Structure formats: structure tokens, C-alpha cells
Amino acid sequence: MENNPSLSKNLSWKMSNIVRNYTPLLILLVAIVIFSIIAPNFTTFNNLRLLVRQISFVTISAVGLMFVMVAGGIDLSIGSQIILTNIVLSLMISSTYGYGIDPLIAIPICIALGTILGMANGILSNTLKVHPLIVTLGTAYIYRGLGYIIASGRNIDGLPDSFRVYGQGYVGPVPVPIIIMIFVAIIGAYFLHNTNFGSRVYAMGGNQEAAHLVGINIKRMRLVVFAIGGLASGIASVLLLSRVFNGQVTTGAGIEFDALTAALLGGVSITGGEGTILGLITGVMIIGVLNNGMQLFGLQDFYQNLVKGALLLAAVGYDQYQKSRRAKEMVEKVAA
Amino acid sequence: MEYAVEMKGICKSFGGVQALKHVDLELRQGEIMGIVGDNGAGKSTLMKILSGAYHADKGEIFIFGNQVEIHTPLDAFKLGISMIYQDLALFNNLDVARNIFVGRELVRGPLGITLDKKDMYRRAEELIKDLRVDIKSPKLNVARMSGGQRQMVACARAIAFQSKIMIMDEPTAALGVTEANKLLGLIKNLKDLGLSILLITQRIPDILAIADRVFVLKGGVRQDILNVRDTTLDDVVFLIVKGKEGNSIKTDDIEYKSFG
Numbered sequence: 001m002e003n004n005p006s007l008s009k010n011l012s013w014k015m016s017n018i019v020r021n022y023t024p025l026l027i028l029l030v031a032i033v034i035f036s037i038i039a040p041n042f043t044t045f046n047n048l049r050l051l052v053r054q055i056s057f058v059t060i061s062a063v064g065l066m067f068v069m070v071a072g073g074i075d076l077s078i079g080s081q082i083i084l085t086n087i088v089l090s091l092m093i094s095s096t097y098g099y100g101i102d103p104l105i106a107i108p109i110c111i112a113l114g115t116i117l118g119m120a121n122g123i124l125s126n127t128l129k130v131h132p133l134i135v136t137l138g139t140a141y142i143y144r145g146l147g148y149i150i151a152s153g154r155n156i157d158g159l160p161d162s163f164r165v166y167g168q169g170y171v172g173p174v175p176v177p178i179i180i181m182i183f184v185a186i187i188g189a190y191f192l193h194n195t196n197f198g199s200r201v202y203a204m205g206g207n208q209e210a211a212h213l214v215g216i217n218i219k220r221m222r223l224v225v226f227a228i229g230g231l232a233s234g235i236a237s238v239l240l241l242s243r244v245f246n247g248q249v250t251t252g253a254g255i256e257f258d259a260l261t262a263a264l265l266g267g268v269s270i271t272g273g274e275g276t277i278l279g280l281i282t283g284v285m286i287i288g289v290l291n292n293g294m295q296l297f298g299l300q301d302f303y304q305n306l307v308k309g310a311l312l313l314a315a316v317g318y319d320q321y322q323k324s325r326r327a328k329e330m331v332e333k334v335a336a
Numbered sequence: 337m338e339y340a341v342e343m344k345g346i347c348k349s350f351g352g353v354q355a356l357k358h359v360d361l362e363l364r365q366g367e368i369m370g371i372v373g374d375n376g377a378g379k380s381t382l383m384k385i386l387s388g389a390y391h392a393d394k395g396e397i398f399i400f401g402n403q404v405e406i407h408t409p410l411d412a413f414k415l416g417i418s419m420i421y422q423d424l425a426l427f428n429n430l431d432v433a434r435n436i437f438v439g440r441e442l443v444r445g446p447l448g449i450t451l452d453k454k455d456m457y458r459r460a461e462e463l464i465k466d467l468r469v470d471i472k473s474p475k476l477n478v479a480r481m482s483g484g485q486r487q488m489v490a491c492a493r494a495i496a497f498q499s500k501i502m503i504m505d506e507p508t509a510a511l512g513v514t515e516a517n518k519l520l521g522l523i524k525n526l527k528d529l530g531l532s533i534l535l536i537t538q539r540i541p542d543i544l545a546i547a548d549r550v551f552v553l554k555g556g557v558r559q560d561i562l563n564v565r566d567t568t569l570d571d572v573v574f575l576i577v578k579g580k581e582g583n584s585i586k587t588d589d590i591e592y593k594s595f596g
Contacts, residue, residue: 213387215413217410326479
């Protein structure tokens with residue numbers, strides 16, 4: 001049989017796309033099957049509902065993070081944004097330690113604060129002209145530090161009962177955080193995949209210089225994607241506080257690593273320009289299933305960290321491998 | 337005569353280096369003008385000023401007789417100016433249709449933000465057909481395309497928005513002979529469609545084949561504008577190497593190959 005190099009290259013390109021698109025789903029299915037066998041109660045309705053509720057907070061943060069990542073940036077301050085907004089919100093609504101403000105007034109303020117914190121990352125990235133990795137590492141320390149200072153070492157309780165509904169309530173059998181997660185994911189998918197704004201986010205992440213040359217305002221776009229990240233953190237913060245029902249400086253800490261790992265596992269590229277909300281949700285599900293399954297199996301936290309760390313490295317390594325392979329193929333094709 | 341583009345006294349410096357020194361350029365409507373000069377002559381800088389990527393330190397720009405201010409690529413786009421860059425400025429993560437419409441997406445709905453994907457792919461397909469280019473589908477990713485096909489996508493982008501003035505920076509530099517010839521044919525077609533075209537290139541035979549006039553820059557200074565009909569390769573190369581003041585060099589001494 002005659003060997004056609006062009007045909008085989010096209011086939012390998014298609015295969016690599018299929019592998020890239022379906023690997024996260026395959027990992028998820030394998031994890032579900034394994035834990036169904038080895039972890040007691042994994043497949044019960046209550047556990048699965050718990051699992052989805054557990055991931056709802058990360059999913060909301062990850063949707064915000066995805067806008068930043070697709071645009072070619074990164075935000076390591078998500079967890080710290082949640083800490084700070086969480087403390088501010090608990091102080092606003094607490095009748096014991098705070099001002100006893102009606103949650104219906106305090107919640108929009110808290111979400112607006114999250115948006116402003118995210119936007120500050122964008123402003124700093126634009127003005128300092130430093131990679132967002134460094135900027136958000138710095139602001140992560142600042143936001144967390146502010147949260148600690150404002151909390152003054154207290155656990156802020158005395159929250160009004162009416163506030164429970166957001167993190168602990170149900171609509172029928174479905175927990176409210178899951179409904180909000182679905183809503184956020186749908187809105188995120190609409191903006192990212194179906195609007196001119198989303199198209200420009202992908203363009204910016206794919207080739208920033210070219211995006212500038214076609215008239216896209218890079219600085220403004222960066223500001224907006226970071227603001228969206230902050231907005232999502234603000235929403236996650238409200239739900240987490242309502243769930244924990246106690247203002248603590250540990251709530252939300254480290255959530256950025258789960259969100260980042262989930263995004264990378266779900267096919268969001270670390271260098272920008274690629275990824276889908278569906279892939280992201282698959283990534284979050286993988287993290288959720290691993291966390292939940294390993295807990296049920298009786299593995300301690302540090303084993304979970306070990307697995308998540310290994311997965312993160314594997315996802316980044318795979319992404320880079322795919323990128324360099326495509327770049328090599330592209331050079332060959334352009335030169336042909 | 338009303339020119340499509342008239343640039344007067346354009347100056348541009350980068351730090352202590354003066355890249356352009358009081359450069360004047362006049363592009364007639366519906367003509368192809370070659371822009372030539374050695375490396376560092378200021379060709380790309382001059383064109384980037386016209387396309388809004390750079391801002392001139394001094395000078396005036398007139399488009400179809402009206403004085404304009406061009407601060408950003410968007411300003412240039414609004415004036416009907418498109419630039420196709422040497423590195424093509426394409427998005428390898430996007431398909432052909434998305435590359436054509438990026439930044440100027442076709443939208444629908446009451447908010448005017450929802451992508452009209454159907455219309456975008458349909459129009460992209462029409463453009464590909466109109467340009468008679470060898471691209472099978474607007475859904476193909478540009479990362480998988482040859483240099484020639486990528487140039488065609490870049491051209492399609494400019495045409496899609498009815499640019500009146502097109503600037504092309506070294507469009508044939510990375511192409512093989514067949515693809516370069518196809519592209520030169522396409523540029524002629526664009527002229528027939530009424531576009532005024534500025535073509536930066538080091539390949540002077542390309543200019544002599546399709547351009548009406550050739551504009552020569554040396555060291556950031558305009559040397560001359562030559563009518564291609566009355567010009568030979570020797571004349572152009574002489575101007576590039578020695579400039580309008582040069583008269584002590586014999587054309588036989590000049591190495592043509594690098595321009596070839």
C-alpha cells in the first residue's frame with residue numbers, strides 16, 4: 001500500500017484533536033468507574049449530590065478564571081479574593097461582630113468588591129507591564145493579608161438565618177449552589193463561545209500582537225476578563241460563606257489551585273486561546289470525583305494533594321507537548 | 337489630483353534613531369505602488385504609521401483629500417485602510433472565518449453581541465470563492481495552512497470589510513514560486529476591484545511585474561517615485577543602494593541577487 005505522508009499527517013492531526021478533546025472525559029469516566037468499585041457509597045444519590053455541590057464553588061471560580069486564561073493570563077489571587085470578600089461580607093451582615101446589614105444589600109456590594117479586586121489585577125497588569133502570574137501572586141498576598149487584618153483573628157458568626165438559603169438551601173431536591181453554578185456556566189459559555197467579546201478573548205489569547213493590530217483594545221479586554229474573574233470569585237464567596245455560615249480567613253484558601261488544575265485538565269491552555277466551558281466542567285468534575293472518592297476510600301488529604309499535583313503537571317505537560325507538536329507541524333506546512 | 341493617500345513630512349524616531357525624515361508619499365487611486373528600500377530604510381515604519389500601529393512624531397496624512405489623524409489600527413480600519421503584515425498577524429487558534437472577521441464580527445440579536453456564525457461562515461465561503469483561492473472550507477484552522485493560503489486569508493480579511501487602501505508587507509517573502517505568482521495575480525485582481533495598494537517588498541521583479549509606480553526609501557529619506565513603465569531593475573537597485581545623490585558608482589558593481 002502506498003504511503004501518503006500528507007494523509008498520515010492529517011490523520012495524526014485529527015487524532016491528536018480527538019485525544020485532546022476526549023481525554024478529560026475518559027479520565028473522568030475511569031475515575032467514576034474505579035471509585036464506584038472501591039469506594040463505599042460513592043454512587044448513592046446523596047453522595048453524588050454532595051459531590052456536585054462540593055464542586056459548584058470551584059466551578060463558579062473556574063468559569064471566571066477561564067476568561068482570564070483564554071485571554072492569555074492567569075489569576076492566582078482567586079482564593080484570596082474570596083477570603084477578603086468573605087470577611088467583608090460576614091462583617092457587613094453579622095449582628096454579633098458587624099453591622100447587621102440586610103444580606104440583600106450586602107451581597108451585591110460583596111460581588112462588586114470581588115469585581116473591583118479582579119479589576120485591580122487587570123489595572124496592575126496593564127500599568128506594571130508584568131506577567132499576571134507575578135501581579136496576581138502579589139495581590140494574593142495583599143488580599144489575604146487584608147482579610148486577616150480585617151478579621152483580627154476572629155471567626156465572625158451571628159449571620160442572619162435568611163442568609164442560609166444561598167449555600168444550604170434547596171429548590172426541590174437540587175441544592176441552590178448547583179443551580180447558581182449551572183446558571184454561571186451557561187452565562188459564561190454564552191459570552192465566551194457565542195459573542196463578539198468571547199471571540200476577541202480567544203483572539204487575544206491566541207496572538208496578542210495580532211489582536212492589537214486588528215483593533216482590539218488589549219488593555220481594556222484585560223481589565224474586563226480580570227473583572228469577570230473577580231465577579232465569579234465574589235459569587236463563589238457569597239455561596240461559601242452561606243455554606244460555612246461563619247466568616248473565616250480559611251474559607252476559599254487554595255481554591256485557585258483546584259480551579260487552575262481543573263481548567264488545565266479540561267483543555268484550557270496555559271498559554272491562552274484554547275478551551276471550552278464544557279471541558280472546564282469536565283476538569284472540575286475530575287477534581288471533584290477524585291476529592292470525594294479518595295475521601296470515601298479513606299485516603300488522607302496529603303494523598304489527594306499528591307494525586308492532584310501529579311494531574312496538574314500531567315495536564316500542563318500534555319498541553320505543552322501538543323503545542324510544540326502543532327508548532328512543528330505548522331512550520332513544516334508553512335515552509336512547504 | 338485627489339490621491340487615495342497623501343503623507344506629508346512624516347518623521348518618526350525610536351529613541352535616538354531617526355527612522356523617517358520628512359517623508360512624502362502620494363498613492364493614486366486604484367494604483368499599485370511598490371515600496372522598496374534596503375533593510376532599515378523605513379518602509380515598514382512608514383506603512384505602520386499609515387495603518388495606525390505607530391504614530392508619527394510629525395507630519396500630515398490625507399485620505400482621499402481629507403486630513404486625518406490615525407492613532408490606532410481601528411482608526412485606520414475606519415478610514416478603509418487594511419494592512420497585511422509580514423508575519424500575517426493571523427490567529428492560529430482560530431479557523432478561517434473567525435480569522436477573517438475577528439475584531440469586526442458579524443452579530444445579531446437585540447443586544448448586538450451574539451455572533452452570527454451562520455452568516456460569518458457563509459460570507460467567508462463567498463469570499464474564498466470570489467478570490468478563487470485554494471481553501472476548501474472556512475472552518476479549517478489556519479495553523480494547518482500553507483504560507484500562500486495564509487496570505488489569502490489575510491487578503492480575504494481586508495476585502496471582507498471593503499478596504500479602499502491595502503498595505504501588504506512582504507507578501508511573497510515566504511512563498512514558493514507558484515504560490516507567489518498566484519498571490520501576485522490576486523493583487524492584480526484587487527486593483528481591478530478598485531483598491532489602491534501599497535506593496536512593500538525586497539523582490540523587485542515582483543514590483544516590476546504588477547506595480548504602476550515604485551517608491552524608494554533609503555535611510556528614512558524618500559529618494560524618488562519611479563514609473564514602472566519607464567524603469568528598469570538597474571534603476572531601482574541603483575536608487576536603493578546609492579540613493580538619488582549617488583553618481584559615483586557603476587551599476588555593474590551592485591550585487592542584485594539579494595533583491596531578486
